[in-house]
Amino acid sequence: MSTVHHPIVLPDAPAAERARLDAGGVACWEQAITIDTYEPAEPDRYPLFLDRRVYQGSSGKVYPIPFTDRILPERRPREWRAIHLENRWVRLVLLPELGGRIHIGYDKTRDYDFFYRNNVIKPALVGLAGPWISGGVEFNWPQHHRPATYLPVETHLERHEDGSVTAWHGDLDPLQRMRASHGIRLRGDSSLIELEARLVNRTDVPQTFLWWANVAARSHDRYQSFFPTDVRYVADHARRAITAFPRADRPYYGVDYPALGAARAGADRIDLSGNVRVPTSYMVTDTVDDFFGGYDHDERAGFVHWADRAIAPGKKMWTWGNGEVGHAWDRHLTDGDGPYVELMAGVFTDNQPDFTWLRPGETRSFRQYWYPIQDIGPAVQATLDAAVGLEVDGLGASVGVAATAEHADVRIELRRGAAVLGAWSAAIGPGRPFTATIELDEPATRDDLVLVVEGDGRELVRWSARPAASGEPWVATEPPAPAEIASSDELVVTGRHLAQYRHPTRAAEPYFAEAVRRDAGDARARLGLARLAYDRGEPEAALEHLEAALARETRRNLNPEHADVQLLRALVLERLGRFAEAADAFGKAVWDGALALPALLGRARLALRAGDARRSLEFAEQASRTDASSTQAVAARVVALRALGRDADAGSLLSLARAADPLDPLLAALADDLDPVDPRTLLTMAHELHRLGDRPRGIRLAERAAGTSPGRFGNPAPLASYALAAFLDEADEPGRAAAARTAARAAEVRLAFPAGLDDLDALRAALAAEPGDARAAGLLGCWLLDAGRTADALVALERSIAGGADDPVVWRNAAVALVNTGGDLDVADERYARALDLAGGQDARLVYERDQLASIRGLDAPTRIAGIEAAGPEALVRDDLAVEYAGLLVDTGRAADALDLLDRRTFQPFEGGEGRVIAVFDRASAAVAGDLLRTDPRAARDLLAAGVAVPERLGEGRHPAEVVAERFVLLGDAEAALGDRPAAEAAWRRACDVDGPLAATGHTVSARDAWIGTAHLRLGEPEEAERVWAALEARAAELEASADRVDYFATSLPELLLFPVDTAERRAAEARELRELADAGRRSMEAAA
Template sequence: MTRDNDAPSRIVLPDAPADQAAILAAGGVACWSEPVSIDTYEAGDPDPYPLFLDRRVYQGSSGKVYPLPMIDSVSQTKAPRRWQAIHLENAYVRLMLLPEIGGRIHIGYDKVAGYDFFYRNNVIKPALVGLAGPWISGGVEFNWPQHHRPATYLPVDTRIEREDDGAVVVWHSDLDPLQRMRGVHGIRLRPGSSLVEAEAILHNRTDVPQTFLWWANVAARVHEEYQSFFPDDVGFVADHARRAISAFPRADRAYYGVDYPTLADERADADRIDIYSNIPVPTSYMITDTDDEYFGGYDHAADAGFVHWADRSVSPGKKQWTWGNGPIGHAWDDQLTDADGPYVELMAGVYTDNQPDFSWLLPGETKTFSQFWYPIHRMGPARQATTDAAVAVSPDGAGTRIGVVATTAFENVTITVRSGDAELAEWTTALDPRTPFVQTVDAASDDVVTVTVATADRTLVEWTAKAASDEEPWVATAPDAPEDIDANDELYVTAVHLIQYRHPTRSPLPYLREALRRDPSDSRAATALGAWHLNRGEYTEAKDALETALARITRRNLNPRDGEPFYLLGLACERLGEDDAADRWFGKAAWNAAWAAPATLARARIALRGGDARAALRLAGAAGPIPEARRLAALATAFLGDAASAADALRELHAADPLDPATSALVGVHGDRDARTALDVGAEFARAGAYDAALAATAQTDPAAPAAGLAGPIRHYLRAHWLDAAGRADEAAAEREAARRAPAAFAFPAGLDQHDALVAAVDADPADAVATGLLGMWMLDAARNAEALALLRTAAEAGSTDPVVWRNLAIAAVAAEDDTDAAARAFERALALRPDARLVFERDVLAERRGLDAGARLDLLEQFASLLGTRDDLSLRHVTLLLDAGRVDEAWDILTTRFFRPFEGGEGRVIAAYDRAACTKARSLVETDPAAAVRLLEEGMTPPAHLGEGRHPAERPVERWVVLGDARLAAGDESGAREAWESARAATPLAVAPRPADEATFWTGVAHTRLAEHADADAIWQELDDRAAQLRRERDAVDYFATSLPELALFDTDTGAARERTADALEALASRGRSLHEMIAS
């Protein structure tokens, strides 16, 4: 059933079951699993076509989503859905966790204050904000290894653990869908404590170094009286990638285009960016430095809030994000909730202090840390906090108000207030989370220097007055072009930065190649290049580069300090089947402690695969306590015939970590493991020669839900590869035959194990259309475009009837050879096999790139008229082409009836089409019914809600203002006409960088002309000509610091021919403007 979208939604939390209620009544922690009905706008079906978005800019870094399927639609209606939920409660706090949506905390409720200290969203209403599409607001999202969490809308495995001290932890575990590292986070609640702890365990189970960040993303409901608080010594904040800074809490300059000092001249405190309501546009800020370890938010209306605390040595990140208290923000509020209103995100970063800002996790490495939150009330914003207590110090008339909240009960707490050596006040009291201590000291706040809260044996929290730093922090700059960098060291550092920070539009290769051009044996550049080739499956090229690096670093010193080149060379040799050489290189890498564990594990893997179980057992023990080594030791023990000891070791390992999917597989617990995780588990065993275990782990078929991707034929090709290695050729051939018959939907191969299996399958049968198609897909993701094209052509020529193969062939034809005609033919074949809205959309992007006119493109689109309304992006392209072709009424019908859902970063396009259509309709009415034209244009100045977007202050509807002025003049309203034209040419209220001249620039010139400001108009026409000349000279560089550019998603449409067409259009506009001027003058 569906529910009226206007009907109020409210999550009703269930009562604790009798056994848990008894624990709660006794002062303990209740925890139970029970579904909860939540009104839900369901996410759409995953896209059956893989997306190769290497240049997509997302949150300032790569928006690559492959091999995850993209979901790019959300239902417009809500219906009740029962979500799996885990409830955690003690005397002070109640939490509700949602394992099916990334293991997030959805509700954090302060039972004492009766207040949701985390934002409670009473509907599940995804918006297209996530890396792979759907994302919801509210509660706490745990983002890793990038922001937002790639698996944010995917389920996690869970278990409930009761600890000896009465605490309860709810553990959540999954393998990241992109990098395949394992992330575990446990939400812990203790008896008698208001502390909510998130303990994270991040493990790199892969062979190679990986980059990661961790941001715990807390949402807090906001309004005009909500304040975000940060440590007293925070004097500056930075934007994404530190591309800009501002003073804090009072912005002392334009930030995100908003001139806060000028606003403060007009309205007191309007420059306070710690107050949500002062921020009119989407805005992020991250503190640049602090010596303290806390921050949080406070609702002055409710007199309640929360504190976050974490060890600053690993958790420097403290951030606020808001959609803004303006039209854009309000539109996004409507996209994300029905009635729960706006929120801010108060994010806590670990091993990161910015976005993007990534750290390294080496192979086999595990990082663990904890973060803590707790509710506060009746005390005001905290000025200092620990995990024991928080203290507030604020002016109170002529005196100073002191507030303290503790996280657990303490007797005989002494609270001392000092001014220098002078004691101003001292109280002794009991503290607990229910009863804040609040008193006023008869002293001005400037005279209060220290507040100490202590028991007899320790200090709970101490605040000391300190000023924020007034030293401006550094601001990032874009790197120079490789040829403009003097030193090889700088070239290498720049390349590593681009790799580490996953830069979406700048490649590290030019920097590495320039370094190697200058010094062909540069060991650092050669090592980085070798790693790059290795990750792309180019093992011979990787080996060559790494041997070059080793030749240099061992020229005088046979025992270098860094073992990485040895280790990577071992990996390359192992992939090439050169196990003896690999073993030698791994052995040498293990001389260095940083690489000893993964290198020794690799040697154990080779030994067991080669049949030397005793050596494997010895080496696995030497590799240390990493779980991969302990599993391999158990496998080696079983190979040696001691099955009982092996089983005991595995049971012990499983008892310590029941959610580890590989250990679970070895003890026979398979559960609801997703298909791709099963393949990872099997590959781990197969690489150690444990082929029976690998086959058992991959025996199950795919689950029904494809959101994380399916295994399909990939599973069979892997199994065939392993069976061949085990000498079971007949069974391998049967698996390859099964692969050719298996459904291939959502089977997007990824990782080197799957690459190797597909290479083996193609070698076994070069005419296998399924294997060649899948390997071509893998190559396309790796940007090995020429090889992808050859493989996909082979699959097509072998008679593939999979539309995914033909669509991928179209993409490869453009990527490898810029053959748009071949791509068009491939799209035709794909559409013949499966008429699909995405294919229609992508074919039109290709048609635009080919330079087809609006009529020809419309003819192609309208071959599939029934599909045009099924996607927002396709519908918007249809509207644009209808307007180009003069079919305005048809475009207007779509724009006034369709509900749109924008992708974050793609806002403004629907409004632009809406304005263009409105202006075109209004111009047709000016002569016959100017009053109707005026109404049409005035009513749309505030876009209707169904467009899903709000106007950005920097995006003025210039043409709408000009045509409105014309309509008012035709209606006899001369003063109104002038007012409209003046609005059209008025400067943007934001201090944003000037945008390149475009059609809006032309309409600004028209406004000047209407106002007889001819010199200004002439300058506009020259600006259009200058922009046209610039486009003919060179293409625009993509902004190095861009945070969101979804338009870089498919084909590069910024071709020379496209720039020529744009330049022609701009020159035509300039000529039209001058003609208008001359007509008026004559």
């Protein structure tokens, strides 16, 4: 593969757009650009049920999105759709095929990319569904990272009357099916980049979300992240730790910044990218200001972000770190553009994870802004008009002003109290900042001064010192177990928190259940349990909870303050087919103004179902008056008008609504103009229109969805055929319904992952009509596995198998369900064997999962090796299987084979899963070197020394806190065998040096520490060795006493994946090993004495 770096070539604007630019306006056009690209491999055909996966501190659940776990190694030029936005000062390139991200943000006045320009599309395994790229601006919602970050979005270009242009991007979130639109706007008279976002919960139930605009900027030793000057502290993920800012006043991420600062002036400043040596996040805890950004001191340029802090408090810095780990990730993500820092802006969120609620039908709209700055240094204050820099050094001050628009005459004043220290008049504009230096009469600090910039008869920006917040910000703590919580109120609050924050390893249900155990009528806890049951497709259980909640709420007050119980009750009754009762419950929910919109929409669709189109129209019009922006209310009106024969009125209403929101898929479907990039949208709209009462269009859309093919969005085809069958049965067309079910059984089933209650209802209807339908039973089992109803899933999957299922996914899912329900592991293995046969015998994922099952079954290493090797070398395309196989080879005395395997391939780690390849590499190296010590100590020395720096092919870098003692002990032994005692002692000393400024908080003691004790013995330091043995015993005691649960604040735990992990047994086994190593160490001390 060529390693030549090919910069992206940007095309010139077409003639018509060039004319707009020359006239001072905005050019906007769509034209593909060629970018060298590493393509992701095909998505995994198997659904991944990753409920226990910890991702970015919250749930890493990815289903029903197909998962991709490998990137192809070859780079090839590829044409990407690109939208170009340009004015006199700024040029942007947007990529609709990659989530609608800004890929290039270029300051024309300074020839500077103020957003990181990655000249290659080189995804790494960072995203929720696998592939993720660095650079530009990624718009993350409804969780981090954007689930659709590597999927295409719809687009629409809008020219406004003032000459500005907005490039709109929109999609339905592939996980929750909420809708987001974001528009990037440029104006002819401003360098502002304006983002307008509209987030809509178009589902029936409350949903949680966050929004982070993830900006990347090229980083180096002199790139500085700046926050408002009143920011005194920053926090880690989930506020689990804090430190001072910009000079860290305590160890943070294990790095002792105060010690580094004492050794080298300025090394404690975490606002300078080069000082941060390990992967690190920090987020602002408090500020009264609206801005932040980054500044490149070498280029004397940077950018400012501005947003209303009342709704946009999130201000975050993330870096891979200026160390071995970071450099390895740089290689994964780019071919030549170097490291970057992320300066992320959160709206309706201030931390990660930090989710907020969207009520059903609710729309949130907001704006964010960025603009380039030049020459002024890091901004100390910024508005949408201008940013100012102010540096004060004793008797001198430097002033800078960068504006977002042209100003012919601004007045700039630097004051101290009532005294004006300096006053200037200047013409400024984008790319033409004002800078000045001034000598002061007496020493001052920046906080003593006030800087005011006025122009066009108003104040553009003012700097004055903000009062410092008193005390340190709070740090989060882990909630107690349900039984340990005293009050029912706290139980409910904790359960809601865990649900809202999508906690990956703590469930909300036990907290709600404990509250109900104490008080069977607790309405809030019952509502929480009802929501969980409804989402799991258990409407009867949900209704039982809701009736209990309603009884409590209305015991003394027939009109509760909130109608959440009634709204969910209406939805449950509707699902159960009890339409008259549902209509009454929707009517009662209308009393709550916050829920009037979804309740009125419910009344409208049930009225139409009952044949009362006039009443339906009345409800739909009320819904529109409740929220004029609701396209769902417009859709209900259109359907009702058509049912009344008022087609012209319906057409006029639909045209007006589509002009206001051209990307809305429901309106497009009503206009027979829906051609989505996501084929699942066809099925989503089919269900919505059928439910709304437009059954013919629902049927037509289902027919179209049934004709689609599998892709990165998944495969709706068989599910669409089952939905079509249900629609036709309801329309009393049993012949066509049966044909649709036949088509479902014949359809391509790869990547068909059912999700949502509509899919569940369609599958249940199919099995009610034809109980022997193996395809429907297999898909139902898949749905139930995702819902956490594992026992029910196993029943459905075994039913599918009994019906003759020949899909390897069904057999594999049955194995997963067996293991996760505590079933017969040998039978589970048989299910895997059959799945492998159906898949052709060489399916790498099945081989890996079957080997994991073999480990759970307690099979020995030779047996597991035989199982892997029987699948052929093609199975080792998977990194996780290759690492497991290499470890087994070491365990069975085949370390040389393991090293050979590691030497012949390039690894691609998942973010958070780093360290596994290095660990097996070190084990194999040590085992081979141990053998060589007896026959060829020089070769042993060379092998061990060569692996101190991790080979790039392994894809990982050593963390400073990593214990590498075994390698250095053996290296010292090799040097000693070669007669070089000083070199031997130096190596043994390096084995002992595991704590330092870059590992200040110490490492977690593990079995590897025994080698530290051995190194001390080699150096004649028995007292230090004894401290190591004591530390091993102390860690063993800690493990034995610790609770059986995963770290509450973990941000990434990729090992908690498909099968349950017996954490108690793992801790017990580790404790036993540590005690055995301590005993062995003491025996070796006694023998040496």
